[in-house]
Amino acid sequence: MAAVSSPSRRRTEALSRERIVDAAVALLDDAGEGGLTFRALSQALATGPGAIYHHVANKEELLAAATDAVVAGTLADEPDGTPQDKVRALALGLFDAIDAHPWVAGGLTASSWQATSPRIFEKVGRQVRDLGVPHDRWFTVTSVLVQYILGAAAQNAANARILGPDVDRDEFLGAVSTTWEELDTDEYAFTRTVADQMRSHDDREQFLEGIDLVLAGIGTTVRPTGTPVMPASPSRS
Structure with missing residues (x-):
């Protein structure tokens, strides 16, 4: 007679x-990193902590796995278009994912970064390669792109956390813009002139403009593979 498994x-x-x-x-998503405890997880899964520890050693490993799951899901689809189009799509996908899951920005550290960074680096790096960037510049150029993408996305998530769900973004930016406009004319001459731009800016559009600036820089400062070196201009006698 076969043994019957216990519940x-x-x-x-x-x-x-x-x-x-x-x-x-x-x-x-509901409670942030502070709300992720094995007790809360046990209640959500209707099981005991011991069953969870059978699969996950500690909270650090769990946060790393959760971070990697969100990033892997974001990078699962292959974008269409030119390498530039693909960079924009990948960047925007990560920006939106971190915006939807702000805790991911904090999770991209230590062990979680070790697990997740190769996914991001590989996806972005393939586009850098396809842009015609010389092999000896791949690491630097890819690193710059990844640092901008994750840094800007993390800052956007941090700003959202600071404001909180009850703060109206337009009202907040309007108040800050007014403060800028009232700064000392001589000491803050530049800041006063862009106060209105700050009031009306869109974070997502600004992020994409930053990606375009980086791509433009790659196009003008990094000689694509196969591009002939222009001869030096003859000196004038």
């Missing part, structure tokens, strides 16, 4: 790492 054993076997990570993502 606790069946529950443990049904509890996959994927289910745990999905539940962790939901907890992080």
Whole structure:
């Protein structure tokens, strides 16, 4: 006669790492990194902490897995178009993912960064290669792009956390813009002139403009592979 599995054993076997990570993502979205505890996760999954520890060693590993799951999902689709189009699509996908899951910005550190960085670097790096950037510049150019993408996205997420869900963004920017306009004329001559631009700017559009600036810089400062070197101008006697 076959042995009958106990309810606790069946529950443990049904509890996959994927289910745990999905539940962790939901907890992080609702309560942030501080709300991700094994007690809360146990309640969400209707199981005991021991069953979770069978799949995940600690909170750091769980945060790394949740971060990697969000990034992997974002990078799953292959964008269409030119290498420039693909860079924009990849960048915007990561920006939107971090905007939707602000905790990802904090998760891209330590062990979580070690697990996730190759995914991002590979996707962006392939486009850098296809742009015709010489091989000996691949690492630097890809690093600059990745640093801008993640840095700008993280700053946007941080700003959203500072403001909180109850603060009206337009009212906040209007108040800051007014403060800028009232700064000392001589000491803040430039800042006063762009106060109105700051009031009306769109974070997402500004981010994409930054990507275009980086791409333009790559096009003008990094000689594409196969492009002939222009001869030096003859000196005038």
